[in-house]
Amino acid sequence: MIRFGPGNLRIPRFERPVYIVAGGLTDYRKRYPEKNTCQLCVEALRMAVEENDLKVEPEVFRRMVNWCVYSQFADHFGDQLLAAAKVHDYLGFDPLGNIEVKTGGATGGSAVLAAAQAVASGYASCVPVIGWERMDEVSTKVGNSYIASAACKDFESELGWMYASYYALMAQRYQFENNVPRETLARIACKNHDYARYSPYSQNPGQYTIDDILNNEIVSHPLSYLECCVMSVGAAVLIVADEETAFKLTDHPVRLSAICGGTHTLRTADRRHMPILLLPHESQETYRHYFEGERRDWPGFSSFLASRMAAYLAYNMAGIKNPLDDFDLLETHDAFTISDVQTYEDIGLRPYGKGREFIESGDAYFEGRLPTNLSGGLIGTMHAVGATGIFQLVEILWQIQNQWDKFHADPKRWERYGKTKPADFRSLQVKNARRGCAISHAGTGSHVTCAIMEKA
Amino acid sequence: MAIDWPTTPLDVINRDPLVVRNPKTWSHHHSYGGWGKFFLGLRERKILATRCTNAACAEKRMWLPPRCQCPDCWRDMEWVEAPREGRIFTWSVVKYPGELFKLPAGTPLISVELDGVCTKLMSWLKQADGDAGGSPTPKIGLRVRAVFNTDRPTNTILDLAWVPL
Ligand SMILES: [Zn+2]
Numbered sequence: 129m130i131r132f133g134p135g136n137l138r139i140p141r142f143e144r145p146v147y148i149v150a151g152g153l154t155d156y157r158k159r160y161p162e163k164n165t166c167q168l169c170v171e172a173l174r175m176a177v178e179e180n181d182l183k184v185e186p187e188v189f190r191r192m193v194n195w196c197v198y199s200q201f202a203d204h205f206g207d208q209l210l211a212a213a214k215v216h217d218y219l220g221f222d223p224l225g226n227i228e229v230k231t232g233g234a235t236g237g238s239a240v241l242a243a244a245q246a247v248a249s250g251y252a253s254c255v256p257v258i259g260w261e262r263m264d265e266v267s268t269k270v271g272n273s274y275i276a277s278a279a280c281k282d283f284e285s286e287l288g289w290m291y292a293s294y295y296a297l298m299a300q301r302y303q304f305e306n307n308v309p310r311e312t313l314a315r316i317a318c319k320n321h322d323y324a325r326y327s328p329y330s331q332n333p334g335q336y337t338i339d340d341i342l343n344n345e346i347v348s349h350p351l352s353y354l355e356c357c358v359m360s361v362g363a364a365v366l367i368v369a370d371e372e373t374a375f376k377l378t379d380h381p382v383r384l385s386a387i388c389g390g391t392h393t394l395r396t397a398d399r400r401h402m403p404i405l406l407l408p409h410e411s412q413e414t415y416r417h418y419f420e421g422e423r424r425d426w427p428g429f430s431s432f433l434a435s436r437m438a439a440y441l442a443y444n445m446a447g448i449k450n451p452l453d454d455f456d457l458l459e460t461h462d463a464f465t466i467s468d469v470q471t472y473e474d475i476g477l478r479p480y481g482k483g484r485e486f487i488e489s490g491d492a493y494f495e496g497r498l499p500t501n502l503s504g505g506l507i508g509t510m511h512a513v514g515a516t517g518i519f520q521l522v523e524i525l526w527q528i529q530n531q532w533d534k535f536h537a538d539p540k541r542w543e544r545y546g547k548t549k550p551a552d553f554r555s556l557q558v559k560n561a562r563r564g565c566a567i568s569h570a571g572t573g574s575h576v577t578c579a580i581m582e583k584a
Numbered sequence: 585m586a587i588d589w590p591t592t593p594l595d596v597i598n599r600d601p602l603v604v605r606n607p608k609t610w611s612h613h614h615s616y617g618g619w620g621k622f623f624l625g626l627r628e629r630k631i632l633a634t635r636c637t638n639a640a641c642a643e644k645r646m647w648l649p650p651r652c653q654c655p656d657c658w659r660d661m662e663w664v665e666a667p668r669e670g671r672i673f674t675w676s677v678v679k680y681p682g683e684l685f686k687l688p689a690g691t692p693l694i695s696v697e698l699d700g701v702c703t704k705l706m707s708w709l710k711q712a713d714g715d716a717g718g719s720p721t722p723k724i725g726l727r728v729r730a731v732f733n734t735d736r737p738t739n740t741i742l743d744l745a746w747v748p749l
Binding site for chain 2: 347
């Protein structure tokens, strides 16, 4: 679709408010033979129900649940069709209804969207969203083939069987059009690996210099290993509820003021040009000089229409005037360094073509204007795909509840996962965090959700 | 009569925690359907694309990969030949391909811009300078022409490739 009709851009609304009351995670590992998928889901659910200071006992909570949403990216990886039924049984939620959601990398975000729709419509009042991925049944090379089956198998997958290559193609074009220094991309990887050092859940923490990133082995030109997301095993849980239930469960629920989705073609190749869809703080004037130089059209090869669409709907739904002013923290789907810069533009942190400034200015860092991926993101902490979009919102929930330290700084939590809290640990709790945003993203931008959470 | 125990065990990869090897050996019979015309066309050195003929449809762009139906009016489109010369729109050299890749690591992948075609077809560059897996030679804007794997076609998109003009 390249021309919108009046119904296409309708701003979604919830018929009643939707709240997030609790979150739980596992740690994330490349291989996790000690625990099967069912066990990981119980572990994340128990953390959500037992460690978030809920006002009711777990057994009381269990009797409040009336609908469940499950989130797993690929049956290929888990090698178990209808895995949701197995997990649902294992968690003891039969015979309550459930639904399993699948939208590639954005599965977690879409699962939360499905739970929010259930609560907002009155269909349900207390909905656990349970996501996981088990990516250790196959070798990394086979895993990359599985992931590349989420490109077009008829016309694309054979070309590398490697998603990083499809992002690398966008990266080369983006750099050609926008002249982004290689170092700017590397800084994103440095930042997220570094923040992962302060997370007991993280799989790939590290203190790297820009040179380390640039001199690292190349996966697909220009992207190096350290600029690509990890492949993880792990789970994440978020409890979504209506107002009455939320305040029964906690004195500090967080409001999910918006969560909206957009899409674009699975094949990057097929993206026809169209006028730029403007966010509330942009105007025609913003892009008066955009189509000069090498930039011929939009969204072209380097912008995600799906992200722009999701942000357009969510910002209008939540009354966001300018994301840089209105958000206190952000979690992006940093599958690759390049996709992060593209996303900065799609969600309006900088105008198209100027995404680099969001990193170069320092805005994206802790204590910057809009700290981004303090969780360590997909590059540093985890990408257990079905859990990822949920993990992002769990981290934002704890930030807004001022509970980040509780879930990251306690040495016992590090010991739980067989780790030692680093000697140079620092708190990444954002002071007075009131409103956060998370972007869940699939394919080369095939599905994207934009979620906005704020202090109730 | 007692039924014998099965004689094909799952190999033990790790004893504790227990991890076993679960083999997979079957094939899929994949139907290209209407898009098969494109793959058969490659054997005749033709790049077959599609275009909408519906007079009421605002869109008249040429699609490659082809679609049998127009995404804007859902009517059948007509098959047309796309140009066999174009320009590299973007490129990458895949150093660490996934398991099923039929070409060597170090193969340059390209997206090709063809006049009159509204998409940027993903393909590969068959000729690259330098040593195996060495320095990448593709360049954005480089003019290229199509070459076709007609001798022993793989019946995949890999049967189409490009070389510098
Ligand atoms: Zn048409």
